[in-house]
Amino acid sequence: MVEPLALVGAGIAVGFAALGGGVGIGLAGAASIGAIAEKPEVFSKSLIYVAFAEACAIYGLLIAILILFGVAG
Amino acid sequence: MLKSARMKRFSIIVLDKYLDLAIREIGEFGYAQIIDTDIEKFKIKRSARGELYDRILHILRRINNIINILNISKRELEPISLGIENKSSEEILKYVENEIKKIEDKILEKSSRLNELIKEEEDLRDDERILRILKVSNINHKYLNGSEFLYTVAGFISKENLNELKNRLKNKLDEKFAVITGDELNERILVVILCMRDMSNELDRIVSGVGFERFELKTKLSLREVEKKLDKIRREKEKIISYLDGIKSKYEQKILAMHELIEIEKNNQNIRFMLGRTKKGYVLEGWIPEEKIPEFENILRRVTRNSAIFKYYDPKDEEEVPTMMKNPSISRPFETLTKAFGTPGYDEIDPTTIMAISFPVIYGMMFGDIGHGFMIFLIGIIMAKLRPDSKDIKSLGIIMMYCGILSMFFGFAYGEFFGQHEFYDAFITKNLGIKSFWINPLHEPDKLLKVAFMIGFVQMSVGIILKFINFVMNKKILHAITGPLMQEWILVGGFLLIASKGLRFGEWFKDPMFLFLTLGIPLLGILFSDVIRHIPHGIKIGELPRLITSTLLELYEIPVGLLANSISYSRILALALVHIGLFTALFKIADIIRGIDGIGIVLWSLIVILGTIVLVCFEGFIVFLHTLRLHYYEWFTKFYSASGVEYMPYKIKRLYTYVRSKS
Structure with a gap:
């Protein structure tokens, strides 16, 4: 049985991480599109910069999963 | 390969x-x-x-x-x-010039006549529209033609502005004018104003200030005559077009x-x-x-x-x-993805064939479902057939087909059929007798998470080993030892530490020897990597501090980077869960509507079918991007510099001609 506070914690972890990831992707994505418009061959490289920001959301999700399913033991 | x-x-x-x-x-x-x-x-x-x-x-x-x-x-x-x-070349040009001259003689005159007719028709269509309005408004079109002494202006005006217009005309034109108003049409009134030609400038000024929407009739013909002429033009046009x-x-x-x-x-x-x-x-x-x-x-x-x-x-x-990339035909479509990141260097390892295995497997794990996998497979066939002339789209189509097949495989493994485990039991297990044989992502996320990390570990290890081979092939043995070998050591050591001691850091320090063997040695290797690389060239004692401090950042960057990359593979579980979650939500929404008498089942079917198509296309694309990201970022950055120049041979492409004889 998952503790109620753990549920809140999981929600906060994933919520804030996704919020930060979203802001980051927004900024990096906009800049990437500008760069791709000027030089289409940088498409794959610009995807990597978007990935940096997006990784934060995944970390949050991972923490939430660890909390919910008690993977950390 | x-x-x-x-x-x-x-x-x-x-x-x-x-x-x-x-x-x-x-x-x-x-x-x-x-x-x-x-x-x-x-x-x-x-x-x-x-x-x-x-x-x-x-x-x-x-x-x-x-x-x-x-x-x-x-x-x-x-x-x-x-x-x-x-x-x-001379003979080819001469032949083509003669042939196109013959065709031009046949079509150029007709084409310019067709253009004239099109222009004439456009003008007449405008006039026809005006004449129809005049007819509906009960105004004779002859009023609009004016004469040597009379000047005419026609157009629409709103009901509210009509009185204002009349007042201005009275004041400025001194009653030397006539106004003919038609019936009301869409809250506007058609107005024709006539005055003496010497007052034309004044009249133009007045109508331009009261929201008057002016139009002009180019023809002097009646509506009936215009219609007749248009019919004649249409027939002539049809004749030329058919010719x-x-x-x-x-x-x-x-x-x-x-x-x-x-x-x-x-x-x-x-x-x-x-x-x-x-x-x-x-x-x-x-x-x-x-x-x-x-x-x-x-x-x-x-x-x-x-x-x-x-x-x-x-x-x-x-x-x-x-x-010139050289891959077996089965993995060649993946060259499109490799090239999208960059062409491999001439002496660099080409990752295409390895990606042809890992890409569909990771995609299939994130999108494991028999029904949806089959839909992705069909989308792949359509893409490959849709634009046979576009190599990239065809390649992407074939990649989607591979991904679809692996999604179906993991559908059997997870026990998922069109987003529902119950459907799998009802259709697949009951009819085909095939039971799901692996993890259920929804009920055993911890197991799938471990598998995801294992996949990350294997893929990153392969990347690091390829970098090691690249260094060895370029005869940079010390670089191979102090770079990729130490990275792999940290990766393996880190996994061993977590597997044996868990995520509690305190536990790690209880066995310092084990900690030193797993992480200590490779970290020291990284710290002294610049020093070791400089040994063949000889090192002065004074240079040591600079060589050691230059790698301090790497000491932090490499282990943290490997940890972050490993965690990134947890998206395999995340997207597998999202896949199930989205379709569970779709069926929940559809089930609410199912209860409606009479049309409930129709609406349910409609929502499920449309929702499935939208979600498969949308999520199929998202999963593709995430799989691509895992390859481009987590994997390629380990070994792939993509510093090559694409081989572009001069190739004559013939679609409409062939060479009869080469003698």
Whole structure:
């Protein structure tokens, strides 16, 4: 049985991480599109910069999963 | 498979009279990349742009004009031979010029008449519209024509502005005018104002200030006469169009074939400008795969009657050698994804074939579902068939087919059929007797998370090992030891630590020897990596602090980077869960509506079918991007520099023509 506070914690972890990831992707994505418009061959490289920001959301999700399913033991 | 084709640089001298034929044969052969001849090395001049080029451009313009007039679009047609494909450029141009002259004689006059009719019809259509409005408003069209003494203005005005207009007319034109108003039409009133011609400027000023929407009648004909004329134009137009259609069906194939021939001639001419000019011949330089040299030489010896001189060189270190990727046909579609990141360097390992295995597996794990996998497979077939001329779209289609197959496989493994485990039991287990044989992501996320990390570990290890091999192949043994070997040590050590001691860091320090063996040694290796790399060149004691401090950042960056990359693979679980979650939500929504009497089941089916199509397309794309990201970022950055230059051989592409005989 998952503790109620753990549920809140999981929600906060994933919520804030996704919020930060979203802001980051927004900024990096906009800049990437500008760069791709000027030089289409940088498409794959610009995807990597978007990935940096997006990784934060995944970390949050991972923490939430660890909390919910008690993977950390 | 993992290495690109071995290339040789060539220099060939060809006599003037054989050059056209030689270039064309190189193009038909399709394996030699021609580069700008190094004229300084040979102390010769650059080949000049001849008058043939301008003539080719002129002919191309004429053919394009014919193509536009006859509305010919590029489509799949049976290739034909015009019997001149082997002739000299001069003969080809002469033939095409004659043929297009004949076609132009047949169509140019008709086409200009058609354009006149279209223009006339447009004008009459405007007038017809105005005349219809006049008729509905009960105003005789003759009022609008004016006369030598009378000036007429017609247009629409809103009901509210009509009185204002009349007042202004009274004040400014001193009652020397007449206003004819029609019936109300869409809250606007059609008004015709007549005045003496010498007051025309004043009248124009008045109507421009009261929201008057003016129109002019170009014709003096009545509505009935206009309709008759339009009908006549329509019939004449139809006659010309059907005539042009007849010409199109008779000559379409030939026109496209001639267009192709002239395009080929244009490209051949462009190749000429890259060559060096000697007194009696030309110097061609370029790159060719080693294995193709005998065939290449045979062809050129034949067309130049054994007069060409050949010379081949091994690539030098400073030269930019083009990379010809060499992969088995089954993994070749993935070259599109590799090239989207960048072409592999000439001496670099090409990751395409390994990606052909890992990409569909990771995609399938994130999108495991028999039904949805089959839909992705179908989307792949459609993409591959939709644009057979676009190599990239065809490749993406084939990749989607692979991904669809692996999604179906993981569908069996997870026990998922169209987003529901219950459907799997009801349709697959009950009818086919196949039980799900692996993890259920929803009920055993911890197990799938571990598998995801294992996949990350394996993929990153493969990347690091490839980097190690790259260093060894380039004879940078110390770099291989202090770089990728230490990284792999940290990765394996970290996994061993977590597997044996868990995520509680306190536990790690209870066994310092184990900690030193797993993480301590490789970290020391990284710290002293610059020092070790400098040993063969000799190190002064004074340099030591600089060499050690230069790697301090890496000491933090490498372990944290590997940890972050490993965690990133948890998206395999995340997206597998999202997949199930989205379809559970879809069925929940559909089930709410199912209860409605009569149409409930129809609405339920509609929501489920449309929702499934939308979600599969949307999520299929998202999963594709995440799989791509795992490859581009987590994997490629470990070993792949993508510093190569794409191999672009000169290749004549024939869609509408073929060469009848090469003799």
